[in-house]
Structures are given as structure tokens and as C-alpha cells.
Amino acid sequence: AQKVTQAQTEISVVEKEDVTLDCVYETRDTTYYLFWYKQPPSGELVFLIRRNSFDEQNEISGRYSWNFQKSTSSFNFTITASQVVDSAVYFCALSEARYGNKLVFGAGTILRVKS
Amino acid sequence: NAGVTQTPKFQVLKTGQSMTLQCAQDMNHEYMSWYRQDPGMGLRLIHYSVGAGITDQGEVPNGYNVSRSTTEDFPLRLLSAAPSQTSVYFCASSPGTAMNTEAFFGQGTRLTVV
Numbered sequence: 001a002q003k004v005t006q007a008q009t010e011i012s013v014v015e016k017e018d019v020t021l022d023c024v025y026e027t028r029d030t031t032y033y034l035f036w037y038k039q040p041p042s043g044e045l046v047f048l049i050r051r052n053s054f055d056e057q058n059e060i061s062g063r064y065s066w067n068f069q070k071s072t073s074s075f076n077f078t079i080t081a082s083q084v085v086d087s088a089v090y091f092c093a094l095s096e097a098r099y100g101n102k103l104v105f106g107a108g109t110i111l112r113v114k115s
Numbered sequence: 116n117a118g119v120t121q122t123p124k125f126q127v128l129k130t131g132q133s134m135t136l137q138c139a140q141d142m143n144h145e146y147m148s149w150y151r152q153d154p155g156m157g158l159r160l161i162h163y164s165v166g167a168g169i170t171d172q173g174e175v176p177n178g179y180n181v182s183r184s185t186t187e188d189f190p191l192r193l194l195s196a197a198p199s200q201t202s203v204y205f206c207a208s209s210p211g212t213a214m215n216t217e218a219f220f221g222q223g224t225r226l227t228v229v
Contacts, residue, residue: 009155021220028165035217045220047203101146101165101209101218102173 002027004094006106014114021077021109025093029053031097034068039089039108051075052097074104082113089096117141123219128228129197136191136224138206145211147189148173148218149181151202158205164189167209173229196228 025034036048049059051068059066063080068108079086079104090104122137134214150161150173160173167171178200180192189208193200203225207218 004157006157043203043223047217050217091146093158100162101148101163101207102146103150103157103158103207103218105150107155107157 002029002032002094002096002104004092004104004106006090006092006109008109010110012112012114013034015084016081017113018078019082019111019113020087021079021090022105023075023077025073025075025092025094027094027096029096033095033097035093035095035103036051036066036077037091037093039091041088045091047073048077049060066086066092082111084115086112087111087113119206119208119219119221121204121224124222124224126224126226128193128226130196130198130228132196134193134196136193136204136226138189138221139187140189140208140219141187142208142210142219143186144219145186146207146209146218147183148207149179149189149191150205150207151200151207152223153202158167158228161191161204170211193226198228200226201228202226226227 005024032053034051038046065078067076089108091108093103095103119140145166149161150158152158159175162181164170170181203223206221209218
């Protein structure tokens with residue numbers, strides 16, 4: 001069975017601090033996809049990134065970066081120089097390759113960025 | 116572009132009542148699914164569909180029915196609402212297997228069962 005663990009329930013930082021959100025996953029599939037979604041206080045789910053299991057390159061998008069390590073089954077997300085607008089719930093998710101809409105989500109990490 | 120549209124946005128039901136949550140997408144996506152979001156548990160898959168006429172159960176299907184008569188619509192039916200079904204419900208769609216991209220989510224329906 002697939003499983004995603006986000007051990008950090010809530011993180012509070014002060015603006016401009018860097019913060020890393022942890023994600024550990026379990027799957028028996030050799031081909032799978034990993035995702036991060038952001039849920040701001042308004043409630044919608046905002047897609048941030050998709051990574052397939054064959055691509056272990058780290059990715060950077062502005063202040064956001066992702067570190068994918070198959071050896072430790074982790075897909076961590078770092079926000080550099082955090083801003084108040086980054087305050088949200090962040091979800092890590094996993095899907096099998098065959099059915100992209102069968103997502104298994106972690107419990108989410110609440111990030112609070114204080115000014 | 117409407118994307119994925121869910122109606123209603125808010126609903127209050129009495130225990131035992133039935134209702135249908137509507138979900139429509141205009142992106143011609145093959146895949147559609149329903150999730151519920153509960154505090155501290157992330158989103159959990161209720162039912163999903165890989166195409167018109169094809170549905171299957173997810174992780175938490177009990178108390179819910181779905182049908183997929185058209186590509187565009189994927190309604191979720193609560194047969195006899197229970198307080199345990201108080202939750203936020205999200206519908207999602209995504210292209211088929213050959214184009215495995217992210218799921219596109221609706222705005223959510225906040226359901227309270229009293």
C-alpha cells in the first residue's frame with residue numbers, strides 16, 4: 001500500500017527565514033509520481049510541482065526548491081526567505097503511474113510565517 | 116476557462132437526508148475523482164473514474180455513490196447523511212494515462228451534517 005508521511009504538523013517561522021517541509025513516502029511501485037500542493041487560507045488547492053520516480057534532479061523555482069532522494073524515499077520542500085504569503089497548509093502526495101488521479105496525500109504541514 | 120466546478124460551495128444537511136454534490140469539468144479530462152478533507156488527515160480518495168461509464172472505489176467509499184454518464188460530470192451522492200460525513204469535499208480531474216500531469220481541483224464543498 002502507498003503511504004505519505006509529513007511528520008511536521010505545524011511550523012512557525014519569522015519572515016525571511018528558510019524553512020524545509022519534510023515528506024517521506026512508501027510505495028512498492030517502481031514508477032510513480034510525487035506532488036506538492038499548497039492550500040492557502042482561502043481553501044483551494046494550488047499545484048506546486050510534480051516529479052516522476054525516474055527524475056531525481058533537484059528543482060528550483062524562484063524561492064521554492066525540492067529535494068528528491070529515492071534512497072531515503074523523501075521528497076522535501078524548501079522555501080527560501082519565507083514571506084507571510086507563504087502561510088498555508090502544504091500537502092505532499094503520491095500517485096501510481098497508471099492512474100494519476102489516485103492520489104495518496106500526507107496529513108499536511110501548516111506553515112505560519114510571522115512578520 | 117472554468118476548469119473544475121463544484122456546486123454547492125456550502126451545505127448543511129440533517130442526519131438521514133440525501134444529497135448530490137455536483138462536479139463538472141470542461142477540459143475533456145478522462146480521469147475524475149472525489150476526495151474528502153478532514154483535519155489532521157489530509158485528503159482521502161472516496162471514488163474515482165477513468166472514463167465515462169467506469170467508476171471504482173477509493174480508500175473511504177462507504178456511504179457514497181458515484182456515476183459517470185458523461186466525460187464532463189462526476190456527481191457524488193450521499194445516500195443517508197451521517198455526522199461523520201461532515202467534511203470538505205474536493206473533486207479533481209486529470210488527463211488520461213498517456214499524459215500524467217497534476218490533478219486539477221475544484222474549489223471544494225464544505226458539508227456539515229447535523
